[in-house]
Amino acid sequence: MTITVIDAAALENLALGATVLGTGGGGDPYIGKLMAQEAIQRHGAVRLIDLADLPRTGLVLPVAMMGAPTVLVEKIPNGRELERVVRAVESHLGQPVVALMSAEAGGINSTIPVVAAAELRLPLLDADGMGRAFPEIPMCSMNLAGVSATPMAIVDEKGNLVLLETIDNQWTERLSRTATVAMGGSSIIALYPMTTDEVRRAVIPGTLRRAIEIGRAIRGSLAGGNPIDALLRVTGGAILFRGKVVDVLRRTEGGFVRGTATLEGLDADQGSVLRLEFQNENLVAIKDGTPVAMVPDLITVLDSETYTPITTEGIAYGQRVAVLGMPCAPIWRSARGLAVAGPRYFGYPFDYVPIEEAAQHALPARD
Amino acid sequence: MTITVIDAAALENLALGATVLGTGGGGDPYIGKLMAQEAIQRHGAVRLIDLADLPRTGLVLPVAMMGAPTVLVEKIPNGRELERVVRAVESHLGQPVVALMSAEAGGINSTIPVVAAAELRLPLLDADGMGRAFPEIPMCSMNLAGVSATPMAIVDEKGNLVLLETIDNQWTERLSRTATVAMGGSSIIALYPMTTDEVRRAVIPGTLRRAIEIGRAIRGSLAGGNPIDALLRVTGGAILFRGKVVDVLRRTEGGFVRGTATLEGLDADQGSVLRLEFQNENLVAIKDGTPVAMVPDLITVLDSETYTPITTEGIAYGQRVAVLGMPCAPIWRSARGLAVAGPRYFGYPFDYVPIEEAAQHALPARD
Numbered sequence: 001m002t003i004t005v006i007d008a009a010a011l012e013n014l015a016l017g018a019t020v021l022g023t024g025g026g027g028d029p030y031i032g033k034l035m036a037q038e039a040i041q042r043h044g045a046v047r048l049i050d051l052a053d054l055p056r057t058g059l060v061l062p063v064a065m066m067g068a069p070t071v072l073v074e075k076i077p078n079g080r081e082l083e084r085v086v087r088a089v090e091s092h093l094g095q096p097v098v099a100l101m102s103a104e105a106g107g108i109n110s111t112i113p114v115v116a117a118a119e120l121r122l123p124l125l126d127a128d129g130m131g132r133a134f135p136e137i138p139m140c141s142m143n144l145a146g147v148s149a150t151p152m153a154i155v156d157e158k159g160n161l162v163l164l165e166t167i168d169n170q171w172t173e174r175l176s177r178t179a180t181v182a183m184g185g186s187s188i189i190a191l192y193p194m195t196t197d198e199v200r201r202a203v204i205p206g207t208l209r210r211a212i213e214i215g216r217a218i219r220g221s222l223a224g225g226n227p228i229d230a231l232l233r234v235t236g237g238a239i240l241f242r243g244k245v246v247d248v249l250r251r252t253e254g255g256f257v258r259g260t261a262t263l264e265g266l267d268a269d270q271g272s273v274l275r276l277e278f279q280n281e282n283l284v285a286i287k288d289g290t291p292v293a294m295v296p297d298l299i300t301v302l303d304s305e306t307y308t309p310i311t312t313e314g315i316a317y318g319q320r321v322a323v324l325g326m327p328c329a330p331i332w333r334s335a336r337g338l339a340v341a342g343p344r345y346f347g348y349p350f351d352y353v354p355i356e357e358a359a360q361h362a363l364p365a366r367d
Numbered sequence: 368m369t370i371t372v373i374d375a376a377a378l379e380n381l382a383l384g385a386t387v388l389g390t391g392g393g394g395d396p397y398i399g400k401l402m403a404q405e406a407i408q409r410h411g412a413v414r415l416i417d418l419a420d421l422p423r424t425g426l427v428l429p430v431a432m433m434g435a436p437t438v439l440v441e442k443i444p445n446g447r448e449l450e451r452v453v454r455a456v457e458s459h460l461g462q463p464v465v466a467l468m469s470a471e472a473g474g475i476n477s478t479i480p481v482v483a484a485a486e487l488r489l490p491l492l493d494a495d496g497m498g499r500a501f502p503e504i505p506m507c508s509m510n511l512a513g514v515s516a517t518p519m520a521i522v523d524e525k526g527n528l529v530l531l532e533t534i535d536n537q538w539t540e541r542l543s544r545t546a547t548v549a550m551g552g553s554s555i556i557a558l559y560p561m562t563t564d565e566v567r568r569a570v571i572p573g574t575l576r577r578a579i580e581i582g583r584a585i586r587g588s589l590a591g592g593n594p595i596d597a598l599l600r601v602t603g604g605a606i607l608f609r610g611k612v613v614d615v616l617r618r619t620e621g622g623f624v625r626g627t628a629t630l631e632g633l634d635a636d637q638g639s640v641l642r643l644e645f646q647n648e649n650l651v652a653i654k655d656g657t658p659v660a661m662v663p664d665l666i667t668v669l670d671s672e673t674y675t676p677i678t679t680e681g682i683a684y685g686q687r688v689a690v691l692g693m694p695c696a697p698i699w700r701s702a703r704g705l706a707v708a709g710p711r712y713f714g715y716p717f718d719y720v721p722i723e724e725a726a727q728h729a730l731p732a733r734d
Binding site: 092158159160161162163164165166167171174175178179181182183 | 459525526527528529530531532533534538541542545546548549550
């Protein structure tokens, strides 16, 4: 059965599955879900459309929250910002928006577009720009396809609006990040406006239904069965580590949350140590000194008992967790993909090794 | 003879006189003069108009450079930015600009509007928002009159554009300052767009002709006569101190140049010390521990031999100077004027004392 609307039930699965794909980033899933629940209740379910359903003319516009997830938790949008950013880009370009889109998968950034679509009675395109979450604006398929992130609109909950027109997407990142920091650390944004022609060659299709499927797989096996196995079947991933969080270093700076979590092994990983480094999203997992998963592949931390994904602002001492690695969308494994989102971009002194290979180092002598 | 155009000759006087009014800020006068000379040579002289000459409809738009004067010296605009900021505000508001204006008096910020007016073949209104230079956007008569600084356009020499719509002018200051810093420390801006109705009650008229008159008074007595006496006759000011610069502390931070210059007295001021504190502009002059002039009154440093005004980025060890104090435009002495530009706003622990009174402490037992 193909899902064609996001209603309250689909939303539950979407929020959960997108948080798995969010690899620790993309904002708190709980707040985002509450906002979308309320919007759906008030305005009705949101129509989920495919690339083939798009009209010939008009704009597709991704909307998102920008900033450090630690701040998003405390600085809830009031809802009017979404209409404002969309209208600002529409009127700047003099073209109507015919569909909204997620910029990335992730707790709040998968549900914010649902809120906007419900409020503005616009369909939501089943696609995103990452197939996961990433911390910076150029790290998306639209950038790889040569689409400009601007005109980009940025608003805060106080009512300030910033409109950018930049010479490249690195300048968009720089100017929007400083504006977001000046606005208090988080903002609502609309960026990468695309014609319906452009969108076909510039996005990763199917991310929302994929997230819904992941959410359904986990929730479907909570009563009995093994939620982690179900998740790994859908995503083609592997368990990297089972352990307990024994230390977290986290600082919110420059509009990001950066830090490191240290985990001590349990069960088959007894005696091992995993270091997890993050910048909004989990970047690398290093087991006993060896990288066992790295960007752009997905690294997600799940609570061992509730199977809830743990975001980088939520990871805390004492949590018992399973760390999962999952392969990224194929576009990220191209030379251009690795140049904007590979380990060297983030300052690591090693080349990308795909999770299928790197994770071999992670597997304890289980079987 | 009333001046009705700014040609090459008027420009010489304007650049010099506006730098006197610039109180150390407003950017390097030499670069601004060269730019305006070239623009006048290429496009013809600029028509200088009065409030009474404005048409009934259309916008009056102040244009300026923003940022630390220390940076402006090294980061010369290419000229296309001016057209871009003006057009950005025009098209955002959907109304034509019928006259340009200076936001403040000061070296580059009196000549940048001349460049823009020549290039865009628009008249220049004989007015500004300060009657001097000030470091922050809300410090102007337009803000006191309740005019919004936004829509404001900000561009850099690389081609990036930022458009702001803010809830108040303090937010405009904050967001435009961080954008300017991110752009490398200086930018070209257009802000406080006004209808021709609004402009009548929101600006300080006559500043450009006043600057031209000051420049003419100084240059007219360079051959013989006393340039400082001539300047003081036009401005109603007084000599605060004669001395030699013995120490300068200057740092460029947060889009400003801040610092302190220490002067040892010469001639009648032998044995005295003057501390001059600045944030882009000179803020206070403290002689032997007593404030003898303070914002919003004007404090200008002149080279004792060439009678050239010395800007806060140009003041240096060994210079022999005369420090002059001049009364500010009356609007600044109102309670609202002092609230946005008085000594307490800048963090000083004392109330405003008008220069006519404060400078009594400065006068050595000369006569």
